[in-house]
Amino acid sequence: MITVHHLENSRSQRVLWLLEELGLPYEIKRYARDPRTMLAPRALRAVHPLGKSPVIVDSGADGGGTRTVAETGAIIEYLVEQADGRLGAPAHRESVLRYRHFLHYAEGSLMPPLLVKLVLTRVPLFGKAAQKRIQPMIDVHLDFVEAELSSRGWFAGEEFTAADVMMSFPLEAARARGGLDARRPATIAWLETIHARPAYQAALAKGGPYAYA
Secondary structure, eight states: OEEEEEETTSTTHHHHHHHHHHTOOEEEEEEOOOTTTOOOOGGGGGTSTTOOSOEEEEEEETTTEEEEEESHHHHHHHHHHHTTTTTSOOSSHHHHHHHHHHHHHIIIIIHHHHHHHHHHTTSTTHHHHHHHHHHHHHHHHHHHHHHHHHHSSSSSSSSOOHHHHHHHHHHHHHHHHSOOSTTSHHHHHHHHHHHTSHHHHHHHHHHOOOTTO
């Protein structure tokens, strides 16, 4: 059985969604953020030394062993492997490369400037001025994403994959606070499409509060 150590309003919502899409059995252990600092509780350090979410614990790994996996991208790849490659890289070479790119691009390139902007919103005076410098950086990414989704239905190709799951959180964050709006219709349409998926809705119901949905 896979246990998801799930923090509210966090990247770990993607893990629940993928589990629902794959139909793998799992259970959730929920954690609430500190209402003052919005940080994860110290209890998560008992699961993994970094004290971050998501973390999964697979109690049925390799013939009865227990395995702990942290980092969203690593978890996504692990779950795809557990499901015999379903929702993994497509067969076509170019689609494989796009799949790999967006699986890493989500956290490696797109999310950092969005996180910086979030931090700056909490800094008086200086933060407002600094946000003006960050937004053009975010816009470059949003324009890139819009161009990609204008040319095909999903990030890797014409089929839904785990790369779309990875891209959901930063784009939901961008819609909430990063300037993503109707000026980029293909991206907005993609978000509306994933939000309508039954597995997404099921994960949302089980996961609890999620500010970006």
